[in-house]
Amino acid sequence: RRLQEDLRTALDDGELRLVYQPIVDLDHGGVIAFEALMRWQHPERGLLSPGLFIPIAEESGLIDAIGGWALRQACRDAADWPRHLGVAVNLSPAQFGQAGVLAHVTHALAESHLAPHRLELEITEALFMARHGNNERFLNDLHALGVRLALDDFGTGFSSLGYLTRFPIQKLKIDRSFVHGRADDDGRRAVVEAIVGIAHSLGLVTTAEGIETAEDLAWVTALGCSQGQGYHVAEPMPAAAIPAFLADFQ
Numbered sequence: 001r002r003l004q005e006d007l008r009t010a011l012d013d014g015e016l017r018l019v020y021q022p023i024v025d026l027d028h029g030g031v032i033a034f035e036a037l038m039r040w041q042h043p044e045r046g047l048l049s050p051g052l053f054i055p056i057a058e059e060s061g062l063i064d065a066i067g068g069w070a071l072r073q074a075c076r077d078a079a080d081w082p083r084h085l086g087v088a089v090n091l092s093p094a095q096f097g098q099a100g101v102l103a104h105v106t107h108a109l110a111e112s113h114l115a116p117h118r119l120e121l122e123i124t125e126a127l128f129m130a131r132h133g134n135n136e137r138f139l140n141d142l143h144a145l146g147v148r149l150a151l152d153d154f155g156t157g158f159s160s161l162g163y164l165t166r167f168p169i170q171k172l173k174i175d176r177s178f179v180h181g182r183a184d185d186d187g188r189r190a191v192v193e194a195i196v197g198i199a200h201s202l203g204l205v206t207t208a209e210g211i212e213t214a215e216d217l218a219w220v221t222a223l224g225c226s227q228g229q230g231y232h233v234a235e236p237m238p239a240a241a242i243p244a245f246l247a248d249f250q
């Protein structure tokens with residue numbers, strides 16, 4: 001209750017931040033995009049993670065304003081990066097209840113002059129379970145803007161594979177619970193292998209999340225994942241650290 005009131009003013013007071021985690025191409029090793037991850041620098045409680053305050057934002061309806069801010073900030077930051085780099089922004093299912101997201105995306109692209117194909121929106125399977133609104137139409141409208149759509153935390157949900165052909169999705173992000181430390185876990189390896197196979201058949205890109213070790217990196221690369229992300233590559237960083245990171249990264 002108290003946090004909800006604080007969150008109401010956090011946006012105006014500039015307490016929300018975005019940090020960026022690189023996503024690398026597993027064939028060539030180069031950085032191809034950064035995922036924007038929200039943080040809240042709370043005046044008394046210190047740095048809060050989105051796992052704590054995004055649910056509060058969703059319940060209180062603040063998610064529309066906060067999500068709009070994240071889209072604009074991420075596009076503005078990405079417009080300063082080399083043109084081959086994309087930016088990924090997380091969207092929560094609650095944002096789809098309101099018509100705002102389409103307007104926010106349009107506005108963020110126009111204001112930043114970011115090429116639409118450089119923006120990727122990460123949605124979760126939970127969106128398909130929530131039946132509010134017309135999700136199919138909504139995702140098609142977003143896709144028509146030229147942005148790309150990724151399915152986050154893939155493998156943890158319950159949605160049918162039919163969604164992958166019905167909705168305009170270009171990427172599957174393989175949840176980290178299937179990645180880190182699973183090199184010798186035959187069951188999880190089989191799941192990753194199956195996801196990569198489906199993605200390949202449907203012409204989708206795969207990103208392995210949660211790459212924490214050289215071993216994680218090696219086996220997901222060997223199984224044919226196209227992209228990777230995780231602490232072994234880099235932890236999320238402020239936008240200001242990106243130029244130095246890119247200069248050092250080989």
Ligand code: G
Pocket residue numbers: 036037038049050051054067070089090091092
């Ligand atoms: O960065 P961290 O691991 O604490 O993120 C926890 C969760 O919060 C992740 O599931 C992530 O997708 C989500 N998240 C991070 N940033 C945003 C954001 O800007 N909007 C929404 N809706 N979720 C976010």
Ligand code: G
Pocket residue numbers: 021037090152153176180209210211212229230231232236
């Ligand atoms: O749900 P989503 O995939 O958006 O969650 C992203 C979250 O995962 C971010 O909060 C980020 O900080 C976290 N994260 C990124 N890389 C790693 C990693 O290698 N290991 C773990 N455990 N978490 C990670």
Ligand code: NA
Pocket residue numbers: 035090122152
């Ligand atoms: Na994500």
Ligand code: MN
Pocket residue numbers: 152153154173175176209
């Ligand atoms: Mn994920």
